[in-house]
Amino acid sequence: MEGxxxxxxxxxxxxxxxxxxxxxAYSLGVVPTQAxxxxxxxxxxxxxxxxxxxxMLKTNQRYEDSGAKRLYYLSMEFLIGRxxxxxxxxxxxYDQVAEALQLxxxxxxxxxxxxxxxxxxxxxxxxLAACFLDSMASLxxxxxxxxxxxxxxxxxxxxxxxYQREKPDSWISEAPxxxxxxxxxxxxxxxxxxxxxxxxxxxxxNPLWLGWNLxxxxxxxxxxxxxGGLTVNRLRLFAARPSTEFDIKIFNEGDYLxxxxxxxxxxxxxxxxxxxxxxxxGRELRLIQEYFLVACSLNDIVRTYEKDYSDFNKFPEKVAxxxxxxxxxxxxxELMRILVDQKWVPWERAWDITNRTIAYTNHTLxxxxxxxxxxxxxxxxxxxxxxxxxxxxxxxxDRVVTLWPGDVDRMRxxxxxxxxxxxxxxxxxxxIVGAHSVNGxxxxxxxxIKKSLAPNFFEMWPERFNNKTNGITPRRWLCxxxxxxxxxxxxxxxxxxxxxxxxxxxxxxxxxDPAFCEKFMQVKHGNKERLKDVIFNTTVVEVDxxxxxxxxxxxxxEYKRQLMNVLGIIWEYLALTEDGVEPVSPxxxxxAGKAAPGYWAAKQLIKLIHNVGNTIEDDxxxxxxxxxxxxxxxxxxxxxxxxxxxxxxxxxSTAGFEASGTGNMKFALNGALTIGTMDGANIEISQKVxxxxxxxxxxxxxxxxxxxxxxxxxxxxxxxKHPMIKRVVDSLASDRFCPRESGxxxxxxxxxxxxxxxxxxxxxxxxxxxxxxxxxxxxxxxxLWAKKAILNVARVGHFSSDRTIRQYAEEIWDLxxxxxxxxxxxxxxKYTPSDPSSIATARAW
Ligand code: 26V
Numbered sequence: 001m002e003g004x005x006x007x008x009x010x011x012x013x014x015x016x017x018x019x020x021x022x023x024x025a026y027s028l029g030v031v032p033t034q035a036x037x038x039x040x041x042x043x044x045x046x047x048x049x050x051x052x053x054x055x056m057l058k059t060n061q062r063y064e065d066s067g068a069k070r071l072y073y074l075s076m077e078f079l080i081g082r083x084x085x086x087x088x089x090x091x092x093x094y095d096q097v098a099e100a101l102q103l104x105x106x107x108x109x110x111x112x113x114x115x116x117x118x119x120x121x122x123x124x125x126x127x128l129a130a131c132f133l134d135s136m137a138s139l140x141x142x143x144x145x146x147x148x149x150x151x152x153x154x155x156x157x158x159x160x161x162x163y164q165r166e167k168p169d170s171w172i173s174e175a176p177x178x179x180x181x182x183x184x185x186x187x188x189x190x191x192x193x194x195x196x197x198x199x200x201x202x203x204x205x206n207p208l209w210l211g212w213n214l215x216x217x218x219x220x221x222x223x224x225x226x227x228g229g230l231t232v233n234r235l236r237l238f239a240a241r242p243s244t245e246f247d248i249k250i251f252n253e254g255d256y257l258x259x260x261x262x263x264x265x266x267x268x269x270x271x272x273x274x275x276x277x278x279x280x281x282g283r284e285l286r287l288i289q290e291y292f293l294v295a296c297s298l299n300d301i302v303r304t305y306e307k308d309y310s311d312f313n314k315f316p317e318k319v320a321x322x323x324x325x326x327x328x329x330x331x332x333x334e335l336m337r338i339l340v341d342q343k344w345v346p347w348e349r350a351w352d353i354t355n356r357t358i359a360y361t362n363h364t365l366x367x368x369x370x371x372x373x374x375x376x377x378x379x380x381x382x383x384x385x386x387x388x389x390x391x392x393x394x395x396x397x398d399r400v401v402t403l404w405p406g407d408v409d410r411m412r413x414x415x416x417x418x419x420x421x422x423x424x425x426x427x428x429x430x431x432i433v434g435a436h437s438v439n440g441x442x443x444x445x446x447x448x449i450k451k452s453l454a455p456n457f458f459e460m461w462p463e464r465f466n467n468k469t470n471g472i473t474p475r476r477w478l479c480x481x482x483x484x485x486x487x488x489x490x491x492x493x494x495x496x497x498x499x500x501x502x503x504x505x506x507x508x509x510x511x512x513d514p515a516f517c518e519k520f521m522q523v524k525h526g527n528k529e530r531l532k533d534v535i536f537n538t539t540v541v542e543v544d545x546x547x548x549x550x551x552x553x554x555x556x557x558e559y560k561r562q563l564m565n566v567l568g569i570i571w572e573y574l575a576l577t578e579d580g581v582e583p584v585s586p587x588x589x590x591x592a593g594k595a596a597p598g599y600w601a602a603k604q605l606i607k608l609i610h611n612v613g614n615t616i617e618d619d620x621x622x623x624x625x626x627x628x629x630x631x632x633x634x635x636x637x638x639x640x641x642x643x644x645x646x647x648x649x650x651x652x653s654t655a656g657f658e659a660s661g662t663g664n665m666k667f668a669l670n671g672a673l674t675i676g677t678m679d680g681a682n683i684e685i686s687q688k689v690x691x692x693x694x695x696x697x698x699x700x701x702x703x704x705x706x707x708x709x710x711x712x713x714x715x716x717x718x719x720x721k722h723p724m725i726k727r728v729v730d731s732l733a734s735d736r737f738c739p740r741e742s743g744x745x746x747x748x749x750x751x752x753x754x755x756x757x758x759x760x761x762x763x764x765x766x767x768x769x770x771x772x773x774x775x776x777x778x779x780x781x782x783x784l785w786a787k788k789a790i791l792n793v794a795r796v797g798h799f800s801s802d803r804t805i806r807q808y809a810e811e812i813w814d815l816x817x818x819x820x821x822x823x824x825x826x827x828x829x830k831y832t833p834s835d836p837s838s839i840a841t842a843r844a845w
Contacts (some may be wrong), residue, residue, distance in 0.1 A: 005163065009051050009054055011048055011051070011091070011093055011096070011098040012073070012096060013097075013099045013100050015444065016047060016093060016096050016097055016100045017103055017104075019047035019050065020040070020043045020044050020047050020100060020101075020104070020495070021043070021104075023042070023044075023046040023047055023798060024039060024040070024043040025224055027042070027043065028043060030041060030067045033554040035104070037106065037110060037114050038113060038114055040101065040104060040106060040111055040114075040117060041084070041111050041112075041114035042177055044084065044097065044101070044111060045084055045115075045177035045178070046177065048084065048087050048088065048091070049177065049178065049180075049223070051091060051093075051229075052087065052091075052223035052225055052232050053180065053223060053232075055223075055225070055229060055230060055231070055232040056211055056221075056223045056232040056233070056234060058230075058232075058824055059230075059231050059232050059233065059404050059717050062818055062820065062821065062824070063142045063818055066818045067181060067308070067318075067319050067811070067814055068142055068321070068586060068815075068816060068818050069142070069317060069320060069814065069816070070142045070143070070144065070304075070317065070318065070319060070815075071136070071141065071142065071143040071144070071320045071321075071322065071808075071809075071813050071815050072143075072144055072145075072146055072297065072319065072321050072322070073129060073132060073136075073143060073144065073145045073146065073299055073324065074135070074146050074147075074293065074294065074297055074321060074323055074324060074328040074331060075125075075126070075129040075145065075147050075272075075322070075324035075325075075327070075328070076147065076148065076273075076289065076290065076293060076325075076327040076328065077120060077121030077122060077125055077126030077129060077147070077273070077324070078093070078118075078120050078121055078126055078129045078130050078145055078235060078237075078418040079118075079119065079120060079121030079122070079123070079126030079127040079129070079130050079131070079154075079636060080117075080118040080121075080130045080222075080235075080636070081117045081118065081119075081130070081448070081476075081635065081637055081639075081640070082112070082115040082116075082118075082636070083115070083118070083178055083222075083637025084111075084112050084115050084140060085112040085480050086134075086225075086475065086480050087110075087225050088108075089227075089228050089475065089479050089480055090138075090225040090226065090227050090228070091225060091229035091476065092228070092229060093229075094108065096221050103280065104269060108367075111842050115174070115177075116171065116174045117153070117635045117636055117637050118153065118171055118174070118175075118178070119151050119153035119154040119171065119273075119635055120147065120148075120150055120154075120171070120237075120273060121153075121154065121273070121439065121555065122129065122154060122273070122274075122275065122276070122555065122731055123555045124363070124554075124555075124659075124660070124661070124662055124663075125324060125325060125363050127440075127636065127662060128324075128470055128662060128801075129145065129147075129324055130473075131471065131472050131473040131476070131801040132145075132801055132804070132805060133224045134224065134226075134227075134237055134473040134475055134476065134801065135471070135473055135800075135802045135804070135805040136224075136225040136226075136233060136805055137224045137225060137226030137227075137231050137232065137233045137803040138227040138228070138231070138473075138475065138499060138802065139226070139802060139806065139809075139817055140226065140230075140231045140818055140819040140820065141233075141805070141809060141815055141816075141817050142233070142545065142787070142815070142818055143233060143236075143805075143815070143817070144233055144234055144235070144236065145224070145233075145235035145236065146236050146237075146238075146293065146296070146297035146300070146630075146751065147235065147236075147237045147238075147293065148236035148237060148238055148239075148270050148292070148293055149150050149175075149218075149220050149238055149239035149270050150171065150271070150272055150273045151170065151171070151239075151270065151271050152168050152170060152171065152172075152271060152272040152273065153169040153171040153273055153701040154169060154273055154275055154594070154635075155167060155168060155169055155275055155594070156168070156169050156633050157285065157594050157632050157633045158632060158633070158636070159539075159606070159610070159630065159632045159785055160742075161486040162606070162607045162609075162611055162614075163606065163607055164594070164595055164603050165601065166275075166597050170731045174507030175202070176652070177584045178222050178223075179220040179221060179222045179237070180220065180221050180310075181218065181219075181220055182218070182219040182220065182221055182236075183218060185219050185300065186216050186217060186218045186219065187216070187217045187242075187295075187296055187299040187300065187303075188214050188215075188216055188217075188243055189214065189215045189216070189291075189292055189295040189296060189299075189417070190209065190212035190213070190214055190295075191212055191213055191215065191288065191291065191381055191382065192211075192212055192213050192380065192381060193209055193210055193212035194209075194210055194211050194383060195207050195208065195209055195210075195215070195383045195384060195387065196208045196210050196469075207384065207387060208582045209341075209383060209384040212796055213241035213243075213262075214303055215238070215240050215241070215242065215243055215266045215269060216240070216241040216242065216243045216244075216266075216485065217238040217240060217241075217292065217296035217299075218238065218239045218240075218241050218297070219236045219237070219238055219296070219300070220237045220238075220239060221234045221235070221237075222234065222235040222236075222237065227475050227499055228499075230820040230824055230825065231819075231820060234562075236297075238264050238270065238292065238293065238296040238297075239270045240267055240268075240269035240270040240292060241266060241267065242262060242263040242266040242267065242548075243266070248415065254843060259476060260262070262463055264322050268285065269289055269292050270289070270292070271727055274286055274289075275594075275596055275597055276596045276598070284377060284381070287373055287378075287381065287578055288381065289331050290328060290329075291334075291381070291382060291385075291482060292325050293327075293328055294328050294330045294331045294334050295334055296332050297328070297331070297363065298331060298335055298338060299338075301319060301321070302338055305318060305319055312339060312343060312345055312349075312350075312353055313455075315353050315357060316353055316356035316357045317814075320357065320359065320812070320813040320814070320815060321357050321358045321359070322334075322359050322360075322361065322430060322808070322812070322813070323358065323359065323360045323435070324363075325361060325362065325363045325364070326360070326362075326363055326370075326371045326427035326428050326430075326431050327371070329360070329371075329427040329428075329430050329431040329434070330382070330385060331358060331434075332354060332358060332392070332430055332431065332433075332434030332435075333382075333385040333386075333388040333430070334385065335350075335353075335354045335357065335358070336350055336351065336388045336392070337384055337385060338356050339353060339354070339390055340388075341384070347391070351392070351395070353433060354434060355435070355436050356436055358434055358435045359435050359436060359437035359438075359439070359812050360431040360432065360434075360437070360438050360439075361438075361439050361440075361441065361468070362428070362438065362439070362440055362441075362445075362449055362453070362659075363441060363659050363660075364659050365445070365448055365449070365452065365453055365656070365657070365659065365719050366559070366657065368427055369641065370426075370427075371426075371427040371428070372418060372424040372425065372426050372427065373424060373425050373427065374422045374423070374424050374425075375417065375420075375422065375423040375424060375425060376423075378425055385566070389416060389417075389425060389430065390417075392416065392430070392433060392434065393415060393416040393417055393433075394416075394434050396416070397411055397414075397415060400414055400460070403460065410456055413456055414429065414456050414457065414460075415429070416429045416430050416433060428453075428454070429457075430463065432454060432457050432464075435464070436464060437464060437811075437812045438454075438457075438464050438465050438466070439465070439466045439467060439812070440465075440467050440468075440659065440682075441467075441468065441469065441470045441659050441660040441680075442467070442469050442470065442659060442660040442661075442680045442683070442684060443467055443469060443683065443684055444656075444678075444679065444680060444683055444701060445467075445659040445660060445680060446465065446466070446467035448656060448701065449465065450465055452705075466811060466812070467613075468802060468804055468807050468808055468811075468812075469660065469662040469681055469684055469797075469799075469804065470661075470662050470665070470681060470799075470801070471662075471665065471799050471800050471801035471802070471803055471804035472649055472662050472665045472666050472669070472799060472800070472801055472803075473800070473801050473802075474480065474497075474498055474501050474669065474800055474802075475498060476640070477640075477643070477665075477666045477669055477670070478498070478669055478670070479498060480640065481639075481640040481643060481644055481666075481670070482523075482527065482643075482644035482670050484523045484526060484527070485520075485523050485527075485644065485659060485670065485671065485793075486498070486515075488519055488520065488523055489504070489507060489793070490739070492506075492507060492510050492516060493506040493507055494749070497797075499802065501796075501797035501798075501799075501800035501802065501803070502797040502798065502800075503797065504634045504794050504796070504797040505794055505795065505797060506794075507790060507793060507794035508790075508791065508794045508795075510790060510794075511734060511786075511787045511790040511791050511794065512787070513565075514543050514783075516790070517783065517786035517787065517790065518786075520671065520786055520790055521786050521791065524644075524647070524671060524789075525545060527644040527645040528545035528549055528645045530551035530641065530645065531543075531545075531549070531590075531641055531642060531645035532544075534631070534638075534641050534642075535590070535629050535631055538631055538632055538633075539629055539630065539631060539632065541613070541617075541627065541629040543588045543627055543629055544586060544588065544627070545591075546586070547585065547586035547587055547588045547627065547647065548552065548585045548586070548587045548588065548647050548776060548779045549588050549590060549645055549646050549647045549648070550587055550588065550590065550646075550648040550650065550772075551589075551590045551591075551642060551643075551645075551646040551647075551648060551649060551667070551672070552565050552589075552590070552591055552592055552593075552649075552650035552652075553590070553591065553631075553634055553638075553639060553642055553643075553663065554593050554634075554663055555590040555593050555594060555595075555596075556593045556595040556599075556602040556603075556605055556606060556686050557599075558601055558602070558756075558758070558759050559653055559654050559657035559658070560652075560653050560658070560758055561652050561653060561654060561759060561761060562591065562593070562605050562609065563605055563608075563761055563763075564652055564659065564761050564764065564765060564768060565589070565591075565750070566605070566608055566609060566612055567728050567729075567761065567765055568765070568768060568769050568772055569589055569612060569616075569626065569628060570616055570728045570731055571616075571724060571728050571736075571765075571769050572587075572614060572626060572769075572772075573612075573616055573619075573622055573626060574724075574727055574728065574731065575724075576621065576625055576626065577619060577621045577622055578727075581627070582625060583625050583776055584776055584777055584780050585776055585779050586623070586624065586625050586626070586627075586643060586777075586781050587626055587627070587776065588627045588628075588629065589613075589626070589627065589628045589629070590629050590631065590642065590646075590683075591609050591628070591629070591630045591631070591636060592630065592631040592632070592633075592634035592642065593606075593634045593825065594633075594634055595702055601751075604745075606630065607744070608737065608745055608748075609628065609630050610630055611650070611737045611738055611744075611745075612628060612737050613627070613628030613629065613630065615736065615737050616628060639663075639666070639821040642661075643666050643667055643670050643672070644670045646667055646672035647669065647672055647673070647675055647720060647779060647785075647789075648672060648674075648675055648775055648779075649663070649664060649667030649668065649672040649673065649674045649675070649676075650674075650675050650676075651663070651664040651667075651674055651675070651676035651677070651679070651680075651682050652675065652676060652677050652697075652698070652764075652768065653677060653679045653680070654677070654679070654704065654758075654759040654760050654764075655677050655678050655679040655698060655699055655700050655701040655703075655704055656679065656701030656704055657679065657759070658679045658680040658682075659680055660680040660681040661679070661680045661681050661682065662681075664680070664681055664682055664685055665681065665796060665799040667691065668685060668792045668793070668796045668799070669792075669793060669796050669799070670793075671789040671792060671793050672789070672792070673693070673694065673695065673788055673789060673792060674694045674695065674787075675685075675695040675697065675768075675771055675772060675775055675793075676694065676695070676697075677696070677698040677699075678696060678698065678699075678700045678701065678814075679701065679765065681799070682694075682696075684798075684799075685796065685799070688796060688798050688799075689791060689795045689796065690791065690795070691794050692788075693788045693791050693792055693795075694792075695772075695774060695775045695833065696767045697764065697767040697770070697771035698763075698764035698767050698768060699760065699764060701764055704760055704763075707760075707763075711755070713755065713757070713760060713763060714755060715752060715753050715754070715755070715761075715762040715763070716753045716755075716764070718762045718765075719752075719753055719762065722766065725762060725765060725766070728765075729748075729749050729752055729753070729762075730749070732745045732746075732748045732749055732752075733746050733748070733749035734747070751781070799843065
């Protein structure tokens with residue numbers, strides 16, 4: 001019947017087999033008997049995509065019918081990793097597909113292993129966004145991601161002679177198996193140009209933005225399947241393309257070449273993900289990217305809203321926008337511009353709408369990561385937005401003056417504009433002023449936002465500030481990454497805990513059950529065996545699964561203190577080789593992580609880890625006790641292999657610097673014990689699992705802050721006083737770890753002994769090493785260890801991103817779930833498209 005699409009896709013083994021072979025023939029042009037693994041991977045992905053799109057259309061219909069509020073998560077990064085196995089698990093067709101693939105002469109793991117990671121993010125912030133999308137879909141919430149469709153994701157890391165080498169990550173070739181292009185929803189984005197101060201027909205001031213260049217934003221939709229597979233939301237990623245206006249007047253070769261140049265210029269915008277986690281002043285292309293994301297997303301959001309409403313009075317009741325850090329903070333100015341300049345909403349009214357719609361999450365206190373953009377750059381790129389920022393600031397400062405008359409320092413501190421030279425726009429201030437909610441990502445972090453980052457703002461608007469402790473999705477970080485542990489838990493406590501993670505508590509009694517403990521340790525051992533192969537294939541280091549796997553995997557950064565871990569290893573190495581103190585268990589130290597390409601100190605640390613590892617391996621006194629492996633090219637997929645195999649998880653940032661951490665949660669959920677400082681979410685993890693089930697060391701954020709203020713940290717005195725600290729530091733200054741590259745690590749001694757050493761390595765070293773020793777001793781007692789590990793698993797249900805998203809939904813977004821109807825659940829629903837263009841899209845498949 002016209003306008004209706006009957007559901008014909010099957011989910012049985014049979015139907016899936018037919019779908020895969022059909023795609024082999026008609027999408028790829030190969031006969032099944034000649035299909036390569038890659039062909040089968042693609043054919044399976046297309047079969048999965050068909051089914052996801054079917055459910056996505058139904059989900060959309062359900063949301064439309066309900067008229068419910070929608071949440072839009074604006075983020076420059078979505079660190080998704082692989083999708084196929086995750087989608088098979090979500091749709092509960094993993095076993096059927098496994099059987100179908102067997103008929104094709106292969107197996108599901110091999111096929112899932114063909115997929116490349118979508119590495120559209122740097123680290124924690126991007127991975128959090130991906131976990132949030134998973135949770136929103138799994139909770140049946142109308143929550144959608146908006147991001148950029150980068151051609152190149154985060155660089156690939158090769159290691160050559162212990163040094164990091166970067167290679168481009170061309171993700172684009174992989175993308176078609178996941179996404180649908182939405183050429184029909186493309187939008188046009190203006191930039192550059194000038195302002196003409198004119199008057200409208202009533203004689204009112206009416207500035208016009210003229211002479212802009214135009215770029216087109218083409219959306220690509222990636223379906224995001226909720227667990228159970230009935231709710232499928234979407235992540236919409238925009239690619240930059242030249243606007244057709246560019247090519248209209250090509251009269252001669254000169255024009256033609258200019259048109260080509262402009263084409264390249266526009267496409268540059270979504271070419272590459274910035275590989276940094278700190279911001280660098282004046283990077284024009286980065287600001288253009290941020291604006292491009294904001295302009296495309298808001299255009300889409302407003303257009304969707306206007307399908308149902310003719311004025312903007314209900315906008316904040318129907319739309320919530322969450323800013324993932326300040327990267328999309330221009331949304332404040334862009335929404336104002338749309339409302340005032342394009343929709344004729346009065347300024348004050350527009351401001352109220354903007355403020356009630358937008359919320360902001362802060363993810364870091366590091367000064368070098370706080371974005372500021374030169375006023376001159378904004379004046380050139382976005383002259384009209386700058387006017388709005390001035391007006392917003394003026395209105396805001398007028399309020400500050402009435403509240404605190406004469407307090408010039410406070411005004412200067414709170415102003416969105418920073419005095420120069422050069423004058424700059426402070427994006428955090430713009431976000432705080434523009435949003436109705438400002439949240440941190442752990443209890444400590446939120447406290448520090450209130451007390452150190454933005455105390456004046458907190459004083460002005462205490463109700464605006466709130467905490468949302470991060471979480472992780474148990475679907476990826478347990479079901480997909482550690483299926484054997486998932487199955488063991490399910491055997492013990494029954495199904496359902498994957499969407500109700502607090503239920504893991506029911507596992508507590510099993511910590512005392514010897515049979516369960518035995519099985520638990522067997523699962524861990526199996527995971528360690530598999531990781532051994534991964535490490536051998538990528539590093540040629542041979543590790544022993546019977547040794548303690550002590551793991552630190554994350555971006556390489558001074559504040560994360562991989563260096564302190566290395567100092568600990570050297571300490572144990574010297575104790576063993578010079579003092580004859582054998583560790584009670586053989587230990588394998590596993591590292592992985594990328595350093596930003598321009599971050600010299602971080603890259604040196606990678607080299608140091610390799611050299612220390614080699615020195616130990618070359619030393620017959622040490623090699624049977626200690627081993628160091630650096631697994632190259634850390635990414636989501638490698639994390640999925642490493643984390644389930646860890647005995648110890650190292651979370652040792654200088655207190656006050658790691659906003660939350662999420663790796664800490666992934667490890668605990670997979671039964672590793674944490675060695676950690678009182679930083680970020682470690683504090684809350686220790687409260688949940690109990691102090692006796694976690695190894696806490698080091699100074700607190702408060703103690704460090706106090707020492708910094710008093711200038712009382714004297715690392716040289718510690719070095720003089722403590723013979724072992726002296727020996728460890730001196731060994732770095734010698735050529736012991738760089739016999740063929742004399743002097744390579746000498747800088748580290750000066751670095752560690754400087755009074756202004758920001759990260760307090762030596763201050764925490766002794767406490768850290770003692771704590772490590774304790775953990776190694778306890779590891780030898782397998783009964784004790786199994787008990788503690790199981791209690792960690794049982795008590796970290798709180799850190800499901802489902803809990804985090806529920807809190808955002810209730811306390812910030814006022815968003816409710818729109819669960820599948822009975823008809824959807826029974827699979828009989830007809831889909832009636834309201835938008836004719838979606839019929840074409842649906843029919844094409
Ligand atoms: C800043 C910039 C500046 C411009 C270039 C690209 C870029 C990329 C990222 C960032 C900010 C990074 C902030 C971040 O990743 N924070 C992490 O957020 C996690 C999720 O909340 C949290 O668990 C980590 O502790 C925190 O470091």
